[in-house]
Amino acid sequence: MSEYLRLGVIGCGRISQAAHLPAIAKAENVRLEAVCDASTALADAMAQRHGTRALYSITELLNASVDAVLIAIPDRFHAEVAQQALRAGKHVIIEKPIAGTIAEAEELRDMAASSKLVLQVASMKRFDPGVQYAVESVGRIGPLRSVVGWYRVMSQLRAPIEATHFPPLVVDPAVQSREQEYKAVHRAEHLLATHGIHTVDLLRALAGDYSIHSAVLSNNDRDYSWHALGLAHGGAALSLEVTASVHAEWSEGFDLHGERGHIRLRCPFPFTRQPSSVEVFDESTRAYSRPVFGDSDPYERQIEGFARTVLHGADAISTADDGIEALKIINRIRVAVDQSAAAL
Secondary structure: OOOOEEEEEEOOOHHHHHHHHHHHHHOOOEEEEEEEOOOHHHHHHHHHHHOOEEEOOHHHHHOOOOOEEEEOOOHHHHHHHHHHHHHOOOEEEEEOOOOOOHHHHHHHHHHHHHHOOOEEEEOHHHHOHHHHHHHHHHHHHOOEEEEEEEEEEEOOOHHHHHHHHOOOOOOOHHHHHHHHHHHHHOHHHHHHHHHHHHHHHHHHHHHOOEEEEEEEEEEOOOOEEEEEEEEEOOOOEEEEEEEEEEOOOOEEEEEEEEOOEEEEEEOOOHHHOOOOEEEEEEOOOOEEEOOOOOOOOHHHHHHHHHHHHHHHOOOOOOEHHHHHHHHHHHHHHHHHHHHHHHHO
């Protein structure tokens, strides 16, 4: 077995440029074989920047010498392209959400399982060392009684903060215009699925499976705020907020109160590559543990983890089943919002 994973990247847009390609460049066990995009401008620019080949069709990439592909294209194309990759015998890591529908996601999971291929969802926050410490510490605080999670992405502050942390972005005006038009028509659906799914997924990682019983949405032309209530496994009360956008600083975090302690988890804007801060209070000792981390880039840790799973059979941290469950919860929030609106 090779010591490194030969990887192809499908999609050379914003998330690949800002997150995935820089992470691959640093990963110790991954080699970038090619980038692929229907936009020749994007593919050529990223190939030149990262010293690899530019390809312009998915078929061409799947016929190349790659073991796996990273799919970073608009959500509505995830299922079709992932199916092509799995049929070609390639392992897949795919941006969240895993697919547009639960049926599509389940089909992808079954295809990967039957072919004995790795299918991982790019829920990079599961690779944040602060998040992982919190997940490992839940058992220390006893059965959970209260679980609260929130995600609030900033409005006017987002562009200058991203400009600080992003490399220079290459933009294809035709692609940008097409995607802006699509998102304008599907704004609520897009925001909840692409922003909310991280928090939905991390709540499962922290508290286990949970159900949503009610939800409301407040919005104007630009800003959307979802608030949902539910129950976690074991009966803990659960509260979830997803707001895109707030006219303030970035804010994302989780508070878990159990019968023997408390976990306080605060997540930074992900492109800073900083680890989440975590505090675990043990009531028996009346003391907090506050770990400090070094290796913290969640995007690099994610792609290295994917490579270890493919190359050495290491346990997958973010599986297709995790992606499916997150999608189910997103859909349940939508249904609960509609039910609340109908009841008014």
